[in-house]
Amino acid sequence: MSLHLPARRVASSAVRTSACKPTLHLQQHLLPRTQRRNAGWFGWGRGRGSSEASATSPFAQELTRREREQALAKQNMDRTQGASIFDEEIKDPERLQRQQQQEERETAGPMTASRVREHVERAENPDPRWRVRFLKKKVMQMARADPARPLPREQRIRLSEKRHASASPPLPTSTKKLVHLSHQIVGKTVDDAIAQMRFSKKKMAREVKWQLEDARDRAIAAHGMGLGSSSSSSSSSSSSTSTSTTTTTQEDDNNNNNTNKPRKIQTKDGKWIEVHDPTTLYVDESWVTKGPWRGARVQYHARSRMSMMWRPTASISLVLKEEKTRIRQHNEKVEAQAKKAPWVHLPNRPVTAQRQYYSW
Template sequence: MSLNLPARRLVQTARSTTPSLHLRYLLPHTQQRSISWFNWGKSSNKQSPLTKELDKRDQQKKIFDKMQNRTAGESVFDEEIKQSDAAAADSASKPELGAGRDVGGLSKAKEHMARALDPDPRWRIRWQRRKVMQMVRSGGRMTKEQRIRLTEKELTLKSENLNTSYKKLMFLTRQISGKTLDDALTQMRYSKKKTAPEIIYLLKEARDRAVVSRGMGLGKVNGDTLDKTRKIQTKDGKWIEVRDPTSLYVDQAWVGIGQDRGLRIQYHARGRMSKMVKPSAHLTVVLKEEKTRLRQFDEKVQKEAKAKPWVHLPNRPVTAQRQHYSW
């Protein structure tokens, strides 16, 4: 089956008016290539990538100049702004040096710097006022918890929801709680449980964050190593030897219930059914340094030394005693 219209008349009609979708393929088409490799078949009247980059730099320079001119009143960064303007003038006078540099930068206007450094000034003022009131009430004295926070470091890290139940995850937390970080990693490395690799990943991430962000575990660098090995007793009654007071250990590890991952129907006899929920759980670990256990052991020894001897029958007067029954 062929089309009855002549080809010449069809082409003239298509050129004069907009062709329909089923006749558009009959129009003559010439393939064109532009500078970009991805623009084959498109028009070459568009700007080249080099021209676009130059226009973008000019636009960034206009925005940067506009933001710098908005500095209201005296500013701390007036000298730096003048230096940057002088550097920009030098780079403009020497195009061979400033041609390859990026014009864009951060604004040093007073209102912009205030938004970045002090986004909520009213909250900061209330917080400072509350802290001053606390210091005045206490007379400048710090509590025991505040002194411990100033001298000892710790890190708390929580994992994402794991594809397991909190009952199964609880047994793994008991294996790592109270152990050194190396022993906890060894326990999870040789564990046959499915969630053990997830705990290894969490412990390694907590170790890296503690070293980088808190400066923990750097006793050999800071010179905090002990002269001799100390033998202390942990909370669970085990005796361990401590050589480096800044080495990391897992102080606490607990499990929380996460969101349900879905449910499915479980069918029973006599046409009954129930739903089975796929649970999830998350793990939280607290890493501390060995100096914390050294302090706790010393406090325990001092408390036992100050305790009075236990007396089975204390020497006190007997009261509320009668010779006969009261009934």
């Protein structure tokens, strides 16, 4: 079956056009060309031959010259780039620090805390000069106070007595086990408590012993506690002076001699002890607190049941004081008992609201 006549004419015309070459005018339009916009004096490409005229204009030549200069400068910059012996001196330290903080912030993520030194210091001590201002404020208050008016009892105790508090890191044990060691050392001197922990069979005894030694060293270094009384040196120096001493120095010598003598005092537990040096350190308070969980494991039960067993942690806190605190507490207790009025079994008071008949 043959094609229709219009279809044959179209096919024959397509064969003839494919066999012959396109004209020169068509070749100029069919060849690949790079489109470019040139500046002209009378608009962009108006009229015939405007592209050739705009390409040869002085403004277009100036643009092409600038482009060549920019390309040459970029090539020279690329050629000089690379590692150099002056790179470390040229780099900005602040810029590097900002980049490092940005990298740490990106790697840390939104849920983890920042480990940058400035952030850690700001979190641990938000106001570094708070204690300085607080002490200055207290000194100003004492200076403005009336000299004839005595200080409150709590301030007098803080000025005359010292204390040091410390807490251990979370230990891999429970409060039920650690509380027995805490009860064992409270009320004892630091040396006796260390001896108790040294010969104890408990596993956490060595951790408590290390905490006692650390608290003792920090109390000596930070507060000057447990250095011994200077009464012996003061008494020897006062004896070498001339006999024309005042009554105040004689009273001070008497007080020093009294402090040198061993004293028997009663503790809060009701035990009687003998104190030779009022600066001896002892454990005034000791308590145990819970810490974060350190892990968990599965505990299997009957009938395909199970539960989680959490591994606990505990921390022990200590408060160290000097024996002069217990001496003061004993003296206050004795004075309070001496001031107490005698107990009367039946006080002499009038009997009122009594009836002579029964009320039923």
